[in-house]
Amino acid sequence: MLIWEAYKLLGPADGVVLGTTRILPRTTDLAMPHVWDMIGRLGEPVTRSPSAQPLWGVVALAALTTLGIAAAGWLVGVVVGIGLALVMQRWRLAEWGLLPWIVISQTVPLIAFAPVVKSWGSRVEIGSFEWQDWMSVALIASYLAFFPIAIGALKGLQSPDRIHEELMQSYAAGYWTTLVKLRFPASVPYLLPALRLGAANAVIGAVVAEVSTGLQGGIGRILIQFAGQASGDPSKAWAPIFGAIVLGLVAAGSIALLGVMLRNYRRTEEAV
Amino acid sequence: MRDGSGFRDGAGAPPQPASGAVSAVEVRGVDKVFETRTGQVQALDAIDLTVAAGEFVSLIGPSGCGKSTLMRLIADLDDPSSGTLTVFGKTARHARLDQEYGIAFQSAGLLPWRTVAGNVALPLELHGAPSAARSARVAELLDMVGLTDFADRYPDQLSGGMQQRVAIARSLAEQPRLLLMDEPFGALDEMTREKMQSDLVRISAETGAAVVFVTHSIPEAVFLSDRVVVMSPRPGRIREIVPMRLGADAKRAARTDELREERAFFDMVTAVREALHGGAPVGTGPRGMETR
Ligand SMILES: Nc1ncnc2c1ncn2[C@@H]1O[C@H](COP(=O)(O)OP(=O)(O)O)[C@@H](O)[C@H]1O
Ligand SMILES: [Mg+2]
Numbered sequence: 001m002l003i004w005e006a007y008k009l010l011g012p013a014d015g016v017v018l019g020t021t022r023i024l025p026r027t028t029d030l031a032m033p034h035v036w037d038m039i040g041r042l043g044e045p046v047t048r049s050p051s052a053q054p055l056w057g058v059v060a061l062a063a064l065t066t067l068g069i070a071a072a073g074w075l076v077g078v079v080v081g082i083g084l085a086l087v088m089q090r091w092r093l094a095e096w097g098l099l100p101w102i103v104i105s106q107t108v109p110l111i112a113f114a115p116v117v118k119s120w121g122s123r124v125e126i127g128s129f130e131w132q133d134w135m136s137v138a139l140i141a142s143y144l145a146f147f148p149i150a151i152g153a154l155k156g157l158q159s160p161d162r163i164h165e166e167l168m169q170s171y172a173a174g175y176w177t178t179l180v181k182l183r184f185p186a187s188v189p190y191l192l193p194a195l196r197l198g199a200a201n202a203v204i205g206a207v208v209a210e211v212s213t214g215l216q217g218g219i220g221r222i223l224i225q226f227a228g229q230a231s232g233d234p235s236k237a238w239a240p241i242f243g244a245i246v247l248g249l250v251a252a253g254s255i256a257l258l259g260v261m262l263r264n265y266r267r268t269e270e271a272v
Numbered sequence: 273m274r275d276g277s278g279f280r281d282g283a284g285a286p287p288q289p290a291s292g293a294v295s296a297v298e299v300r301g302v303d304k305v306f307e308t309r310t311g312q313v314q315a316l317d318a319i320d321l322t323v324a325a326g327e328f329v330s331l332i333g334p335s336g337c338g339k340s341t342l343m344r345l346i347a348d349l350d351d352p353s354s355g356t357l358t359v360f361g362k363t364a365r366h367a368r369l370d371q372e373y374g375i376a377f378q379s380a381g382l383l384p385w386r387t388v389a390g391n392v393a394l395p396l397e398l399h400g401a402p403s404a405a406r407s408a409r410v411a412e413l414l415d416m417v418g419l420t421d422f423a424d425r426y427p428d429q430l431s432g433g434m435q436q437r438v439a440i441a442r443s444l445a446e447q448p449r450l451l452l453m454d455e456p457f458g459a460l461d462e463m464t465r466e467k468m469q470s471d472l473v474r475i476s477a478e479t480g481a482a483v484v485f486v487t488h489s490i491p492e493a494v495f496l497s498d499r500v501v502v503m504s505p506r507p508g509r510i511r512e513i514v515p516m517r518l519g520a521d522a523k524r525a526a527r528t529d530e531l532r533e534e535r536a537f538f539d540m541v542t543a544v545r546e547a548l549h550g551g552a553p554v555g556t557g558p559r560g561m562e563t564r
Contacts, residue, residue, distance in 0.1 A: 161381070163377055163379060163381040164381060164383065166349050166377075167375070167381055169349060169368075170347055170349065170368060170373070170375050171371070171394075171395050171398050171399070172368055172369045172371060173398050177398060181394070181397075181398065182383070185383070185385050188385075264385050264426075265385045267384045267385060267426055267427075267428050268384045268428075
């Protein structure tokens with residue numbers, strides 16, 4: 001923030017241009033509004049109409065909507081990711097067969113398939129269940145979230161020492177008992193960073209998917225909408241960006257909280 | 273706890289189970305061959321060994337002679353390539369499923385997310401012991417290994433010796449008739465080690481369990497055992513079984529630290545050392561046996 005204002009104060013109005021490429025941005029109020037203007041703008045109403053809500057309220061509501069969608073996507077990602085990890089841990093063959101595809105799946109650009117998912121979604125109708133547009137967004141979020149979770153969970157499930165596995169074997173413990181008493185607890189130090197990464201991905205995925213599917217109500221939508229008004233109201237365009245940052249912090253914070261609750265399972269973490 | 277008396281008659285006698293009494297371990301003509309990328313490794317060759325119920329037997333020999341492998345076969349953590357192996361008259365697998373043995377490894381292998389009490393309770397919990405009985409048993413075991421005050425600590429808060437004692441308490445949790453221990457004191461300093469040896473003698477006498485004990489240390493084997501099985505490597509074979517005549521008229525519980533200073537003790541140490549080096553000159557080759 002200090003850097004921002006310092007650069008704004010000292011930097012040339014036209015930015016720093018090297019050859020024909022501008023390597024540092026212009027410092028005009030249009031391109032870089034003052035930090036206090038951006039914050040002050042949050043407290044003002046969205047539009048000039050007398051019934052308008054304050055900007056921060058609109059952003060917070062949009063952020064909450066997006067958070068809900070991202071959380072749904074994250075949950076799906078957790079279930080799918082851990083499910084895949086379980087299958088891969090149990091059967092070596094599945095690991096060989098699945099892992100390359102899981103990796104390849106992440107190379108498909110998000111923007112490319114977001115509209116495809118939306119159009120598939122609009123055709124899904126099972127009985128009284130009707131596919132909602134937000135579900136497409138959640139699905140895309142989960143698509144980004146499941147990858148780190150699958151990889152982290154697999155690593156975690158495979159992490160118990162041989163001595164512990166043999167101990168369980170000596171107790172004649174079966175697959176499920178070993179899973180619950182040994183593999184899951186042992187995987188916590190690997191799972192937590194994976195869940196954090198998955199949460200960040202889910203938020204990014206949800207915002208980007210909102211933009212590319214044009215879903216109303218979320219932060220992605222107002223990001224585009226306010227950016228369009230930036231020439232007249234430059235500070236306003238920054239509000240959703242703050243909203244997105246807070247969203248990411250809330251997501252990361254929830255995982256940190258989870259980590260505190262599970263701290264007994266992280267006693268070996270320094271060694272990992 | 274079972275009565276510890278009368279678990280063996282005649283310390284040095286080869287195992288002659290009283291008629292009807294089934295021996296703890298019977299190994300008949302067991303071979304173990306590992307297939308590795310560089311070829312076959314004959315880890316065990318024609319092993320014959322009987323451990324009577326309540327008997328304390330140590331396996332000693334240079335590293336790579338198959339001590340751990342033999343123990344793992346008894347524990348049914350691996351299968352013999354040929355030969356037969358029974359534990360209390362059952363197949364090794366059956367005995368494992370029936371929880372006939374408790375096992376302790378060189379490293380304690382405690383679960384880091386469980387407290388001391390939680391670790392000791394693990395086998396009881398897995399086998400559905402009711403929680404009241406469980407905590408009573410855990411208290412009893414922690415008392416036995418002198419860790420009552422540490423019940424709520426986590427393994428990372430304990431010294432290596434304490435962790436190993438927790439592991440031993442855990443191996444005793446279900447009052448097994450057979451204890452399998454693979455160099456359980458290997459990582460301990462000499463003082464702790466001697467203390468643990470005395471504890472183990474006392475505990476095994478109290479419980480009357482048979483013990484198969486792998487060690488590198490001759491004095492340790494001599495101090496603890498009724499018989500010492502001396503093995504040689506490549507292929508892993510039993511070279512000699514040396515009966516210990518220490519405290520022949522006494523129960524195992526009579527083995528105290530004074531024993532370590534008795535003449536008979538040194539005689540037995542010498543006997544085992546000679547069996548180990550039998551034929552081959554002492555200390556040749558990089559894998560020469562350490563004589564602690
Ligand atoms: N899983 C395994 N695969 C291949 N070779 C093994 C395996 N386990 C043990 N061995 C080999 O078997 C021999 C005996 O090993 P081990 O029983 O561990 O010896 P000790 O416990 O007496 O030091 C060694 O040569 C070792 O390399
Ligand atoms: Mg070994």
